[in-house]
């Protein structure tokens with residue numbers, strides 16, 4: 224048991240959930256390492272949702288509301304960290320959920336889908352189509368889901384797949400605490416925020432924006448510039464570090 228008063232309570236509980244997820248065959252061992260990289264960036268972003276993340280979260284939701292075939296892609300880490308919230312987001316956005324993993328086995332995909340079903344999510348995971356041009360198992364998709372999607376949310380993504388999704392003409396939204404990653408630079412919308420904070424924020428935006436008409440949503444999307452958002456995120460890190468340094472001056 225992690226004591227509630229521990230100064231790093233949230234971070235420790237999150238790690239526990241990932242470790243549990245690993246023991247249950249949902250999270251890949253590599254996923255634990257990837258989370259560590261995410262945590263390091265979260266630390267130097269101040270572990271809170273910043274303005275650049277809020278802007279990206281809002282635009283992402285607007286894009287989803289405008290989409291014909293929106294899909295939320297879920298991997299092992301995402302399932303363990305935010306299953307309940309993904310279910311709620313998919314519902315308000317009228318989006319499909321698909322299981323898609325880098326470290327692939329039929330059994331693991333099934334376990335993730337079963338886990339999601341406990342939260343009322345019936346996730347696509349047929350693995351009956353292939354995204355050409357990608358060598359990793361991430362190429363295996365569902366022909367009712369990512370294969371035909373026009374907008375895809377791919378949190379905690381690998382750069383290669385992001386690139387291929389774009390080549391296949393899809394709009395890609397990612398959640399990645401590292402504003403320098405290939406994924407971050409490749410996506411149409413990059414949410415530099417912890418997934419545990421980002422999805423609840425997106426649910427709030429979805430409830431707020433769903434009453435807007437097409438023109439209003441299109442206006443929100445057209446005013447967005449992802450390069451500017453990434454520059455702001457890097458600036459955010461610089462500012463945070465400068466303040467931290469000032470404590471020693």
Ligand code: ATP
Nearest residue numbers: 257258261379381382399400401404405406417418
């Ligand atoms: P790329 O191939 O895009 O350059 P990478 O190889 O550095 O990325 P991966 O290991 O493929 O990274 O993907 C994991 C990414 O997800 C990391 O960049 C990490 O910062 C991010 N990440 C991990 N955990 C979280 C989290 N809880 N919330 C948001 N982002 C996270």
Ligand code: MG
Nearest residue numbers: 380381382383
């Ligand atoms: Mg990578």
